[in-house]
Amino acid sequence: MPFAFPTIPALHEAYSKGLDAGAVVAEIYRKIAEAGDPGIFITLVPEDQAKAAAAALGPFDPVSKPLWGVPFAVKDNIDVAGLPTTAACPAFEHVASETAFAVRRLLDAGAILIGKTNLDQFATGLVGVRSPYPVPKNAIDPRYVPGGSSSGSAVAVARGIVAFALGTDTAGSGRVPAALNNIVGLKPSLGAVSGSGMVPACRTLDTISIFAGTVADADAAFRVMAVYDPADAYSRPLPLPPAPGILPPGLRVGIPDAASRVFAGDADAEAAFDRALADLASVAPGKPASVDLAPLFAVAALLYTGPWVAERYQAIREVIETRPEVLHPVTRTIIGGATAYSAADAFAGLYRLADLRRAAEGLWSQIDVLVVPTYPRPRTVADLEADPIGPNSELGTYTNFVNLLDLSALAVPSRARQDGFPSGVTLIAPRGRDGLLAALGARIHAAAGGTIGASKEAVPSISDSGGRAAAGEIEVVVVG
């Protein structure tokens, strides 16, 4: 292969020069074997089937099939017809009869499915170790957790096995694993991508998410999937954002104020975030506003102290009420906590959220984008063995509030820590601003430089991966 990481532009350039998609598939399965990590996939598509899918694509045609020949993986809480869906609970396993709406869109656009990936059981967790299957190894440093709940998808991308992978994100499951594996994690606006065919966690807060090596690739997959689906009651006809292009002049950026900087005692994490802010300053001119995150942290606290865990309970009610012993013990403890909440408590929680949303929404009259660390500090497998709950909650510090507040978010790698482990930031904006996040995120990622995931492929410069002006936008030169 003429690239160390299969970005979509790299694949398409090679395809245009005659590379055979079947050869790409063969290379993927070689990489899977080479990785030697049985925790990444719960179900692999047999290699001959993936090759047959590649052969069935016909001649290279990136116009009618924008994902022509692009290998991808799907978190195993999303249905693919004919393959089992487990949600990392073997007793829950069932062969799906229909393919999820969003996956169908990807297949129709020419993407080649490689397999179904491991996760924190029933998408409950931010760590990736709450699975009865082997835990996927962090692609950068196996001492660290892979992150969750979309652990396998993030690792599969970080290892360059697939160009992109679907996760799901309720409280950060599409962002935390991205940062822990040095890749991009896009959490679309709620309702932008259909949830039909997804095993819900919290149905009012869930979305399918996308891991990719670059912002441009995550955005390309998002654009293919972002279609209104009347069959999903939580799908919304949001306007497709403009392609990420130039940054709008006068972009107002917010960053955490001094009291809102939470790094759980990790000075290296704090220094890495400050280097990310320097990169931010180089791509987004103007002094960022210091934002008090207390109203957002108050929302985040709701997720763990309020009734939303009952959504997870409702999603697996049959299992937890009739066969609780089949659940991962940590998962069973967490979701079992839902029985403490009455319907009145649930509504009280919704009222409290409505009040907190109202209190938080004023933020968006002051800034357009909020830039935060993706998590306070990375955590190791040993940390989670010592305490399976605390470090998990800590990892959600900067992610938990996003879905409750109906915001869009994009996690991108920033400059590495002093100890060499990756660091990352998350960009947050009101729903529907996914395109703006992509435009800024691509620039921050490019400014950080480095390589994609665990590969030796350099992060593309902004002129390679983005920077094209969207229709209707004015091309302006961004200072810096």
Added chain:
Amino acid sequence: MPFAFPTIPALHEAYSKGLDAGAVVAEIYRKIAEAGDPGIFITLVPEDQAKAAAAALGPFDPVSKPLWGVPFAVKDNIDVAGLPTTAACPAFEHVASETAFAVRRLLDAGAILIGKTNLDQFATGLVGVRSPYPVPKNAIDPRYVPGGSSSGSAVAVARGIVAFALGTDTAGSGRVPAALNNIVGLKPSLGAVSGSGMVPACRTLDTISIFAGTVADADAAFRVMAVYDPADAYSRPLPLPPAPGILPPGLRVGIPDAASRVFAGDADAEAAFDRALADLASVAPGKPASVDLAPLFAVAALLYTGPWVAERYQAIREVIETRPEVLHPVTRTIIGGATAYSAADAFAGLYRLADLRRAAEGLWSQIDVLVVPTYPRPRTVADLEADPIGPNSELGTYTNFVNLLDLSALAVPSRARQDGFPSGVTLIAPRGRDGLLAALGARIHAAAGGTIGASKEAVPSISDSGGRAAAGEIEVVVVG
């Protein structure tokens, strides 16, 4: 007084000719005494205070004060500073320290508050007999229930004591009593009128509503109140609808199909509805579409079989958990039922509603306005004594689904029944179409003719009460 019912135009014409607002206040208290019904008001503003408020208005100025000198009443689950709020539960009584946002708007517009009105305790009921205070007498025929939960407000208007009165509406409490008392009941789009200062029933479904003698008067009060209130998390910045003027050309009207006509065996009610449809045809040309209401009735069923009763429980949690004996026995039984529902049940209900909403929303691509009976048949006090639950549920047949589906609604009197008791229809449209409903409702009310409430005042013709073209609308002649 130069009028039998105090409509706003009649009052303002008289004021412009020199009528003293204090004299109007005196006449109101005379009418209250004449009515001899201790069930209407829970708290009356002392006559001298109301006169002082009238005197404080200054010179007649309907431009800066569009409700100058207009007497009104407020349901006693809405706060007025310095007056007790009881929600028809004496043990809940407390003197409000602040005036509800919507009431403040009315007072600032020159309206004169006369008193706080009786209701089904904690706004739970559609009958008006679930109160420990004397039951207000139906203004038309005391054998019938006054309707609820906004019983006192509806009767106060029907008797011509006040020009308009505030109710609240969660499941029909602003519409059923209007039909039972031959007046107009406007249920605004959710969030259009602030709920700050209202004792909630179901906070996700509640709205303040308006009873008036005419559509124009209800609309005038609505316009004064329909202002975004950031302090109410459920207030929404909806655009104020255009003033009710001409009917848009090509208006698409829907009516219940044969299977959806529910009259609970009351042939007189059915015949009255058919006369209303004849009047509808005279004002809205074109054959109405026959609509299957089954998807709407399925939503209505949710309200009584689903977890929403837990919202009522949460609203009075302190009372029902510590002093259940102070509740009306029927209210206690109904709201106490909430304890059967878990938080998981609550979310399951919300998912079910989301699915049913999605299934029902296609209706609005086929029609602009749905016209239904306000209830299947009127019910008597004796009916409710025999069965306090069944007839109450029946009265909500055509109202329960409206708030759950985020629709706007307007109840207007139609031609009377053969037995002389009033009949009424309700117009329903998507949220934000309040102005369209007012335009059509005023025409149906005028076509029905008759008198306002229990008064001898004729319903104004459309040229008197409406028919002015709103800015931006095209003036067209409506056939018929």
